[in-house]
Amino acid sequence: SYEVTQPPSVSVSPGQTARITCSGDAFPWQNAYWYQQRPGQAPILLIFKDTERPSGIPERFSGSSSGTTATLTISRVQAEDEADYYCQSADRGGGYPHWVFGGGTKLTVL
Amino acid sequence: EVQLLESGGGLVQPGGSLTLSCGASGFNFDNYVMTWVRQAAGKGLEWVSSISRSGSSTYYADSMKGRFNISRDNSKNTLFLQMNSLRAEDTALYYCAREDILTGSSRGFDLWGLGTLVTVSS
Numbered sequence: 001s002y003e004v005t006q007p008p009s010v011s012v013s014p015g016q017t018a019r020i021t022c023s024g025d026a027f028p029w030q031n032a033y034w035y036q037q038r039p040g041q042a043p044i045l046l047i048f049k050d051t052e053r054p055s056g057i058p059e060r061f062s063g064s065s066s067g068t069t070a071t072l073t074i075s076r077v078q079a080e081d082e083a084d085y086y087c088q089s090a091d092r093g094g095g096y097p098h099w100v101f102g103g104g105t106k107l108t109v110l
Numbered sequence: 111e112v113q114l115l116e117s118g119g120g121l122v123q124p125g126g127s128l129t130l131s132c133g134a135s136g137f138n139f140d141n142y143v144m145t146w147v148r149q150a151a152g153k154g155l156e157w158v159s160s161i162s163r164s165g166s167s168t169y170y171a172d173s174m175k176g177r178f179n180i181s182r183d184n185s186k187n188t189l190f191l192q193m194n195s196l197r198a199e200d201t202a203l204y205y206c207a208r209e210d211i212l213t214g215s216s217r218g219f220d221l222w223g224l225g226t227l228v229t230v231s232s
Binding site: 001031033035037042043044045047048049052054086088096097098099100101102103104 | 169
């Protein structure tokens with residue numbers, strides 16, 4: 001079955017830039033979506049269709065995609081950004097997608 | 111207030127059945143595709159099933175196909191997930207989520223409930 005792969009963990013100091021990658025063979029033609037999940041809370045949509053940000057999401061969060069890798073970039077990292085981050089994509093084209101999530105990346109703010 | 115509220119979780123024996131509900135409020139429920147996503151304790155997110163706005167089309171992850179049945183009642187702004195032949199590995203927090211689709215393109219799961227816990231154990 002199709003999988004998208006994320007690093008288990010990323011660490012960054014406050015004020016620095018964090019980059020979380022998501023690898024998947026379908027990314028050249030499938031979009032990437034990104035979610036933030038703080039402990040004990042439901043996920044929050046951060047990025048949709050590779051680069052777009054829902055209203056209310058700070059501009060510090062941005063997305064990009066190139067080849068088989070999608071990337072979530074968090075600029076000027078704050079302590080409150082410490083959370084798990086999940087990428088999401090689909091494994092097939094045509095019709096409604098069969099969604100897959102990456103295994104999640106735990107962002108630690110040092 | 112725009113929100114989703116799941117209910118119906120609990121302890122069930124292996125091989126048993128359970129039906130989850132998700133009540134929607136604060137938005138036009140029948141304008142959105144609705145989805146169930148689950149998360150086992152300490153694990154990642156797993157897509158379970160989605161249903162079209164009218165309820166006429168349903169979609170399932172391969173491991174749930176034939177055991178789970180998603181449905182909706184737009185008159186009551188409620189989403190359901192009937193789960194049969196439950197296994198220990200179905201133990202998880204089950205979230206319902208709203209999917210915004212514009213001109214055939216998904217804008218992601220932009221609203222989530224708090225989840226309802228399903229435990230499959232003897």
